[in-house]
Amino acid sequence: MRFMAAYDLMETARNTNAWLGATARTMGSYPLTALAPHPGFKMLAAWGEVMERSFNRMVVKPDWNIAALPGDDQTDHSVVVKKELERPFGDLIRFKVQGRAPMARRILLVAPMSGHYATLLRSTVVSLLPDADVWVTDWHNARDIPVSAGKFDIEDYTLYLVDFMKALGPDINVIAVCQPAPLTLAATALLAEQDPEAQPRTLTLIGGPVDPDAAATDVTDFGRRVTMGQLEQSMVQRVGFQYAGVGRMVYPGLLQLSSFISMNAETHGKAFTNQMIAIANGEASDHDKHNKFYDEYLAVMDMPAEFYLSTVERIFKDLEIAQNRFVVDGHQVDIGKITQVAVKTVEGGKDDISAPGQCVAALDMLTGLPDSKKANYIEPEAGHYGIFAGGSWRKNIRPLVLDFIDANSGGAAPVKRGRKLKAVK
Incomplete structure (x- = not known):
């Protein structure tokens, strides 16, 4: 103990x-x-x-606090957070704009499970809501999950993403931010092989370690330098008696x-x-x-120990995604099976967490996807957070991502950016 x-x-x-x-x-x-x-x-x-x-x-989960959106009917349309799919380790939530007709663009933001809550993407959500219907993966704090709920590692994370994408349908556009980029790529490949009709329309990977060895950072150096035994001894603890997850092994x-x-x-x-x-x-x-x-x-959440340790061992040390050797529930995933989903990568020129080269490596792995469905972009002056929040995201990256979604809409009529809201009568 x-x-x-x-x-x-x-x-x-x-x-x-x-x-x-x-x-x-x-x-x-x-x-x-x-x-x-x-x-x-x-x-x-x-x-x-x-x-x-x-x-x-440090022990409070932030609220989303999404302000109402103005409509052309001279009223403000409130934004309500709704749970559309509930799971022990994370929910699929939707930002429902009250009184607004369904949008042509439908976007799933895959939030990282890397210490902060999904609310870290609040500004990203706010920037996309006027132009799209938005869903987010809302991961739970491991300290609040009873031990009876079982384990949660990177394979479970991938299967959660598969379930979420299936629930949203094939006209969804997925944007994975940072840590989940390689696992979202794997989930898409799994769908391409096992349930092609449920594949998303587009996949945008933002600043994620698809191939950590493509460019060294302090994060990758740490992953190489420290043994798994050292990590388990120094980083993993059991949740204390104060929380529902008492006894669960976590990275606090x-x-x-x-x-x-x-x-x-x-x-x-x-x-x-x-x-x-x-x-x-x-x-x-x-x-x-x-x-x-x-x-x-400062609002941080505990991470399941098995998720943290399997991320370091399998993504960073063994390079299972980068070398196309990732196994989910006994099945080896083949990234080359993706042949229809348009894929775009976004990197920051000054990203010191997931350096340029780590994310764009995904495009070379997509051997079954034509070049016409691949795209990449580097924002020269952006750091890690700047590629999904702040001025670089709003002014440069967000418009390019929306254009990419529209260009691969499969014939669906794109919605003009900046379109005013219309109330549903």
Whole structure:
């Protein structure tokens, strides 16, 4: 049970830091401190506010908070999140725009299971909703899943994607962001072989490690350098007694977050220092740029241990996808079986997580797909997050992806970008 003790120790440390922050904020904000207008009191309160908010966000799943979309009937159409397919480890959810007719474009966003919730794609969803009906894979926090639900590794993940694509039908356009790119490619190949009628219309892979050896990064170097035994001993813990998944082996979100922050410790340290100064000067707000980013960035989820370990071993170390040797439920998947689905890859020129070359490698593996159905694009100045969120995505990448979807619509009438919403009477 030593791993469970380690898990609870981390949660205790998080809870204690949140309490210390709340205490400092309260002490620095006592009315009596106004009698001695020393800047130290304001800085103490500011430090406490940042600490309390930051450590409390680490165990909260963010809301989608999708704003209503304006329509040409002079009304705003609210967006409702609906579960269309429920599974123990993740749901297929739809962003239903109330009062809007079905759109010609139908898009499934495959969110990564890499430490953050699917809400990391909130801005991506917002940018696509005016032009398409949108679904997202909403993965669950492993700490909340009872041990009785069983395991969840990369084969199970792939089969989930197969089920989701079957449920949505062959006119769906799939966009896989980051980590799920190789598994989404495998799921599409599995459908092409076993259920061709259920294949998606198009597949867009954004910044994913289809072939990690194509370009080295700190992530691939780490995967090569560390043994599976070392990973299991240092990264895997048992969920503590506080959660429904008590006893489940996981790669804890708090441990993942420490790795995320350590990669850019100086940048994060400067950001938090600047926020404390802004709060002390009365220049910060509840939804300012800092809080909007870190409320999402600090909200982390536990990953099933078998999923994390099988990802490192089979995707990064053994290169099963890259070498077309991936096996799902006893069946070897052949990427070359994809012959009808148009495939586009998108990479960021400054991506330090999945470097240029790792994702575009998928196109060479599609030996059964004609070149006319293949496309690739590199956004020169974009980093990893910039290729699916932010200015590079909105201005350059998103229009190209929508054009690619329209060009391979199979004769369906494309919807003009920027089309205003029409209410259904």
